[in-house]
């Protein structure tokens with residue numbers, strides 16, 4: 272198997288991937304190792320995946336990795352510098368020519384269809400494999416990768432909730448990528464608070480609906496990569512209840528389509544503005560005006576939130592994958608730079624020799640934080656996605672239900688912890704490069720700018736923490752989280768030899784669990800008596816749980832490597848022990864902010880700071 276593919280050194284004129292240090296190679300072996308940790312073999316043993324071999328997964332990763340490194344990554348810089356361009360007169364959005372070439376390769380390769388059922392024209396692969404490809408795509412070009420991410424989310428929603436006619440109309444074209452999808456939730460008054468959505472959908476008398484309103488921040492809402500754009504829109508019907516209970520989901524194509532699938536006239540939906548923003552310049556973020564646009568109801572009337580959650584849950588993991596994507600790309604760049612930049616002398620080096628900065632312990636520390644966070648984040652995401660797959664495909668209904676609960680619990684943790692890790696890694700990447708990192712020319716600044724959005728969209732990380740603490744944790748009386756922690760205890764307590772190379776990791780993991788368990792009990796108890804206290808510590812609790820799970824998954828990866836699955840065992844063990852002492856050990860301190868209660872934040876206004 273080809274494990275990695277390096278790109279040529281990119282050109283400096285903006286058409287390549289930045290300086291030569293910024294070249295991307297797909298970390299296929301690491302991705303496969305994370306899939307193994309998440310339980311790929313058990314997943315492929317399910318009857319629905321009997322046609323998928325582990326070797327086929329490895330081949331798919333290697334092939335897509337080659338596309339990501341050789342074709343997609345070189346379009347990243349031009350996307351940042353030129354970006355998506357808006358013509359106010361026509362309302363059209365144009366993307367760089369390089370994007371067209373890369374997108375065409377993606378469509379021609381049939382990559383978008385990979386995780387969907389074969390009867391829909393898909394490849395029948397588990398969705399966790401598609402998530403792995405999304406990470407590679409996002410590393411190569413985060414802005415462009417958002418287009419297929421949203422298309423895949425729209426496919427999930429239509430495949431589950433669409434009528435047979437809607438499925439026949441839209442799914443084949445979305446699966447190939449001939450058309451793209453969007454998600455229209457946000458409005459000026461409705462960001463985190465979707466209950467404030469005002470876009471109105473009125474019945475047209477012929478079974479269709481007319482939508483009127485403004486949606487903002489719509490990713491790839493208008494563009495020139497595909498002939499049609501399929502908008503999935505949350506709107507309120509006349510007389511519907513206030514809040515999210517009154518919302519329904521509609522499909523609104525940019526261009527109307529005949530029943531034979533022929534593209535007709537333009538629908539009354541248009542892009543009226545494209546935002547200027549900190550990063551992902553190649554991804555058009557659109558203000559969309561619906562002026563009586565023709566739409567069809569998807570799923571039941573007033574069942575919009577449930578239907579949209581199908582799309583949002585898939586998208587949350589996809590956005591989560593931007594965490595390891597950004598961390599990995601920043602790590603590769605920083606490592607290459609650190610090997611060449613000469614400053615000072617490492618211990619034992621005599622003048623006039625000078626040392627590459629990679630020989631300084633503090634630089635190694637930063638690089639290892641970046642690398643281990645990337646690997647822990649991808650393992651956490653894959654674990655969540657594996658449970659999504661199991662919840663759909665396990666023949667045993669009890670196991671399906673348990674996996675669904677674990678997927679629900681893990682999704683907000685994976686989204687938030689992974690994207691925070693990506694951002695920290697990008698910031699460390701700038702630090703490793705020193706002053707050069709702060710200059711646009713080096714390309715590392717783009718990682719930080721692009722990566723900054725992931726903790727914001729698809730539900731801010733603060734909202735993920737709220738979702739975890741107020742909904743996912745107590746939903747089954749805490750059963751899911753207790754079972755998950757019991758799995759981690761099992762791992763920690765499993766008897767090993769005295770000279771176990773993972774002894775350090777296990778010791779730290781045990782001390783973090785010793786803090787996490789009573790902290791979890793505190794949160795569950797306080798939710799019933801003083802929920803404002805539990806809510807005030809939600810972000811710290813998510814960080815504590817995410818870090819503990821990250822440490823556990825890195826340790827499991829090391830254990831698999833020691834058991835001889837082909838990974839470099841010494842490296843996996845060293846990385847697990849490094850993460851345990853540098854990152855995991857600090858997590859024990861998080862119990863205090865989790866349990867400090869709401870009074871500590873009340874001080875902001877009481878103290879007169881406002």
Ligand SMILES: Cc1cc2nc3c(=O)[nH]c(=O)nc-3n(C[C@H](O)[C@H](O)[C@H](O)COP(=O)(O)OP(=O)(O)OC[C@H]3O[C@@H](n4cnc5c(N)ncnc54)[C@H](O)[C@@H]3O)c2cc1C
Pocket residue numbers: 454455456457461462463464487488489490491548556724727728729730731732733734737
């Ligand atoms: C580049 C980009 C692309 C996007 N793409 C899309 C898209 O394709 N489709 C789409 O529909 N939307 C999209 N969004 C919108 C995005 O999902 C929202 O920006 C996000 O959900 C936050 O909403 P808001 O911006 O209104 O912030 P607000 O909701 O105003 O939040 C501001 C701050 O307050 C916090 N906060 C809000 N409510 C609470 C609460 N109840 N408790 C605690 N803290 C709270 C938030 O965590 C945040 O820190 C995109 C946004 C960006 C920046």
